[in-house]
Amino acid sequence: MYKIINTEEIGPKIKSYEIYAPNIAKNAKVGQFVILRINDTGERIPLTIAGTNLEKGLVKIIFQEVGKTTMQLASLSAGECIKDFMGPLGYPTEIKKYGTLVSVAGGVGVAGVVPVIKELKNVGNKIITIVGARCKDLIILKDELRQQSDSIFFATNDGTYGIKGYVTDILKEVINKEKIDIVYAIGPVAMMKSVSEITRSKNIKTIVSLNPIMVDGTGMCGACRVTINDETKFACVDGPEFDASLVNWEELISRLGLFKNLEEIAINKFKHNQGCNCCKK
Amino acid sequence: MPERDPNIRKKDFEQVNCGYTQSEMLKEAKRCLQCQKPLCIHGCPVGINIPEFVRYLSNNNPKQAVIVLKQKNNLPAVCSRVCPQENQCEKFCILAKKNESVSIGNLERYAADTTARDDLNDVIINKKDIKIAIVGSGPAGLACGGDLLKMGYNVTVYESLHNAGGVLRYGIPKFRLPKDVLDLELYNLKKLGIKIILNTFIGRTKTIKELFDEGYGAIFIATGAGLPIFPKISGENLNHIYSANEFLVRVNLMHSFDFPNYDTPIYKARNVVVIGGGNTAMDAARTALRLGAKNVKLVYRKTENEMPARKEERIHAKEEGVEFITSTNPLRFIGNEKRFVKAIECMKTELGEVDNLGRRYLSKIIGSDYIIETDMVILALGLHPNPTLPSLVDGLIVDSHGYIITDDSLMTSLPGIFAGGDIIGGATVIEAMGMGKKAAEGIKKYLKNN
Ligand SMILES: Cc1cc2nc3c(=O)[nH]c(=O)nc-3n(C[C@H](O)[C@H](O)[C@H](O)COP(=O)(O)OP(=O)(O)OC[C@H]3O[C@@H](n4cnc5c(N)ncnc54)[C@H](O)[C@@H]3O)c2cc1C
Ligand SMILES: Cc1cc2nc3c(=O)[nH]c(=O)nc-3n(C[C@H](O)[C@H](O)[C@H](O)COP(=O)(O)OP(=O)(O)OC[C@H]3O[C@@H](n4cnc5c(N)ncnc54)[C@H](O)[C@@H]3O)c2cc1C
Ligand code: FES
Numbered sequence: 001m002y003k004i005i006n007t008e009e010i011g012p013k014i015k016s017y018e019i020y021a022p023n024i025a026k027n028a029k030v031g032q033f034v035i036l037r038i039n040d041t042g043e044r045i046p047l048t049i050a051g052t053n054l055e056k057g058l059v060k061i062i063f064q065e066v067g068k069t070t071m072q073l074a075s076l077s078a079g080e081c082i083k084d085f086m087g088p089l090g091y092p093t094e095i096k097k098y099g100t101l102v103s104v105a106g107g108v109g110v111a112g113v114v115p116v117i118k119e120l121k122n123v124g125n126k127i128i129t130i131v132g133a134r135c136k137d138l139i140i141l142k143d144e145l146r147q148q149s150d151s152i153f154f155a156t157n158d159g160t161y162g163i164k165g166y167v168t169d170i171l172k173e174v175i176n177k178e179k180i181d182i183v184y185a186i187g188p189v190a191m192m193k194s195v196s197e198i199t200r201s202k203n204i205k206t207i208v209s210l211n212p213i214m215v216d217g218t219g220m221c222g223a224c225r226v227t228i229n230d231e232t233k234f235a236c237v238d239g240p241e242f243d244a245s246l247v248n249w250e251e252l253i254s255r256l257g258l259f260k261n262l263e264e265i266a267i268n269k270f271k272h273n274q275g276c277n278c279c280k281k
Numbered sequence: 282m283p284e285r286d287p288n289i290r291k292k293d294f295e296q297v298n299c300g301y302t303q304s305e306m307l308k309e310a311k312r313c314l315q316c317q318k319p320l321c322i323h324g325c326p327v328g329i330n331i332p333e334f335v336r337y338l339s340n341n342n343p344k345q346a347v348i349v350l351k352q353k354n355n356l357p358a359v360c361s362r363v364c365p366q367e368n369q370c371e372k373f374c375i376l377a378k379k380n381e382s383v384s385i386g387n388l389e390r391y392a393a394d395t396t397a398r399d400d401l402n403d404v405i406i407n408k409k410d411i412k413i414a415i416v417g418s419g420p421a422g423l424a425c426g427g428d429l430l431k432m433g434y435n436v437t438v439y440e441s442l443h444n445a446g447g448v449l450r451y452g453i454p455k456f457r458l459p460k461d462v463l464d465l466e467l468y469n470l471k472k473l474g475i476k477i478i479l480n481t482f483i484g485r486t487k488t489i490k491e492l493f494d495e496g497y498g499a500i501f502i503a504t505g506a507g508l509p510i511f512p513k514i515s516g517e518n519l520n521h522i523y524s525a526n527e528f529l530v531r532v533n534l535m536h537s538f539d540f541p542n543y544d545t546p547i548y549k550a551r552n553v554v555v556i557g558g559g560n561t562a563m564d565a566a567r568t569a570l571r572l573g574a575k576n577v578k579l580v581y582r583k584t585e586n587e588m589p590a591r592k593e594e595r596i597h598a599k600e601e602g603v604e605f606i607t608s609t610n611p612l613r614f615i616g617n618e619k620r621f622v623k624a625i626e627c628m629k630t631e632l633g634e635v636d637n638l639g640r641r642y643l644s645k646i647i648g649s650d651y652i653i654e655t656d657m658v659i660l661a662l663g664l665h666p667n668p669t670l671p672s673l674v675d676g677l678i679v680d681s682h683g684y685i686i687t688d689d690s691l692m693t694s695l696p697g698i699f700a701g702g703d704i705i706g707g708a709t710v711i712e713a714m715g716m717g718k719k720a721a722e723g724i725k726k727y728l729k730n731n
Contacts (some may be wrong), residue, residue: 022487023481026485027485028487037443041543042534042543043546083443085479085480086482086486087485087486088486215527215535216442217505218441218666218667219667220507221509221524221530221532222524222526222527223523255620257651258520258521259546259548262548263546266540266544
């Protein structure tokens with residue numbers, strides 16, 4: 001059992017938890033993730049490690065309520081336990097001096113970007129950050145992003161914060177103004193794909209962190225397979241980071257929709273059980 | 282052995298074989314000729330004294346029979362259900378010549394099952410203050426751990442998944458190996474003092490170096506052959522194409538057959554095609570039937586004689602209605618506009634000439650391409666050794682296929698680190714178990730000399 005030490009709501013339906021898992025905290029590096037299962041009937045889902053507290057043995061996760069498991073996770077309180085919490089998984093981000101780096105973060109992808117740019121800044125990179133969200137409220141960790149960035153731009157779909165538009169609009173401008181050595185992007189697949197299209201045409205190396213459906217997270221099942229440069233790779237052990245220009249995006253998008261109908265059934269059942277007290281556990 | 286009606290059993294996950302009654306057991310045990318020079322023993326990968334345990338059974342003494350079995354086999358209830366006996370002990374039985382081999386596996390199962398809940402009073406003498414770490418809780422890890430416990434060592438097993446047992450848990454379905462059989466073995470080991478720590482991916486959660494730093498005197502790596510092989514043909518990542526591992530993990534480990542009471546989803550297809558001819562392929566095909574598939578086809582590149590699956594599994598699969606399409610190879614998978622698989626393009630193959638090494642070539646018959654329609658494909662093309670842990674340990678030498686290289690005592694290139702089971706090239710439960718026992722001996726010797 002893994003205890004939730006504290007919880008914080010950092011945006012609408014976005015929560016940040018710290019979990020007591022000293023072994024993971026000790027060995028985690030930026031870019032890695034955990035797989036958790038809430039209880040005996042639960043599903044295993046992957047979440048990025050958004051930070052660690054070595055002294056207290058804590059691992060931070062930040063997640064958005066999008067389906068049954070994340071909703072159920074959000075319904076837990078500090079002091080309650082999660083049955084299984086395993087990691088750190090995947091290859092860590094390569095931390096080295098590239099020069100000028102543009103980090104692009106979309107939605108809850110910010111959670112993964114913050115620790116990465118912190119390390120990359122420490123080794124002397126210049127960090128330009130571009131953040132996108134649907135509206136102002138959905139931009140999380142603003143202060144942390146500011147702190148780790150040499151300059152920062154925001155884009156919202158409705159214009160409530162920063163420019164009205166997309167991160168890619170800003171990215172194009174930044175690329176035109178300055179020599180960029182590398183781009184690092186985490187966010188919705190559609191965003192990462194658009195970023196990749198822009199940087200590919202300009203020959204700028206771009207790293208993305210992919211989020212396919214996973215089960216074990218240890219390379220045993222192939223649920224997480226993605227096509228990279230026409231070759232099948234397992235995102236959980238070969239990734240989760242890949243060279244964006246080599247990713248087969250259409251395949252990733254379609255594979256993420258694999259269980260759409262069934263996910264809805266699970267959500268409805270969960271909501272129903274939440275609503276009435278008789279079947280609430 | 283009595284079996285349940287195929288038309289009934291294919292609709293549930295209950296055990297297929299019913300087990301002997303006492304009188305059936307006695308009748309079978311008495312058929313054993315008690316040969317002076319028993320050949321069956323040579324067919325057993327761990328050298329069980331088969332005539333002796335059968336003799337005890339023929340005297341209706343399963344307790345004593347199981348003591349004989351357990352001298353060599355820590356998991357008789359498991360092995361009796363999953364060993365390919367027809368290629369091992371039963372193949373060498375003198376009566377096999379007349380096709381009337383004694384059903385050694387069924388007798389083993391009777392002995393194990395009827396004594397399962399007896400206290401075997403394993404007492405651990407000579408408790409030592411030495412800790413040993415085992416990586417992986419499959420049959421190799423559990424057998425090694427069991428023997429080391431009985432030698433008096435302090436044993437901790439680390440497992441990356443949230444439940445112990447390896448393939449016995451996540452791979453082999455419960456209609457072949459009921460999970461309470463496995464749970465009982467684990468319970469007995471725990472009673473003897475084994476510690477099993479789940480959710481720990483050695484190499485990532487904890488490194489091998491950290492284990493030594495924590496004071497473990499030796500480490501046994503039994504991480505299995507976890508990496509599913511994909512055919513590297515067009516369309517292999519279309520939706521509803523699964524590796525058998527994923528399909529079986531979803532059903533066995535995650536209980537997705539009971540969705541939405543369990544959260545993990547599984548697609549319940551009508552027309553399923555399984556590709557492969559091993560035990561894994563049979564398990565996947567029969568599981569698909571139990572999830573409600575109307576048609577399950579099994580496509581295999583050679584003939585049925587070449588299939589590596591146990592004979593019993595092949596027979597059971599056919600009885601339950603799995604259609605075998607042999608001498609056929611998939612060329613590509615075809616998807617619909619939403620990238621869901623809808624058909625497989627296949628080609629007929631034929632066994633060609635035998636080369637001077639005695640291998641038969643497989644050649645494709647040109648112009649024999651045809652289409653099989655399907656809405657779910659399960660690939661059971663075998664497994665490579667899981668490379669993650671070996672790749673994270675400096676100096677651990679693996680061969681060109683990724684199997685860890687060991688010496689005669691199963692010690693790896695690194696002193697104090699041993700390995701066994703599928704990660705060094707084993708392929709069956711009994712082999713994995715035998716290697717676990719051998720490594721326990723190796724570890725004991727190593728610790729004495731160091
Ligand atoms: C390496 C990695 C890191 C991730 N990091 C984060 C993170 O830091 N914060 C965050 O909010 N989300 C993260 N995700 C996504 C997160 O795993 C999914 O949102 C979550 O699994 C949804 O589960 P659900 O039951 O709530 O929703 P569901 O209703 O089951 O699904 C909603 C959508 O999530 C995706 N999904 C469903 N099941 C899985 C699964 N088992 N594995 C992966 N994706 C799935 C599907 O595309 C689906 O359409 C990450 C994914 C990966 C692969
Ligand atoms: C579907 C299927 C059906 C089969 N049917 C039969 C049969 O009928 N008869 C037969 O004899 N054989 C059968 N086999 C083969 C047999 O199951 C294997 O040979 C045997 O299980 C190998 O045992 P093992 O202990 O080496 O590894 P496994 O059983 O694979 O166990 C390895 C364990 O190690 C864990 N692990 C991996 N990496 C790490 C790590 N870094 N840290 C911690 N833990 C880790 C894994 O999660 C797993 O639990 C079948 C295999 C499959 C897949
Ligand atoms: S999640 Fe199973 S192999 Fe990656």
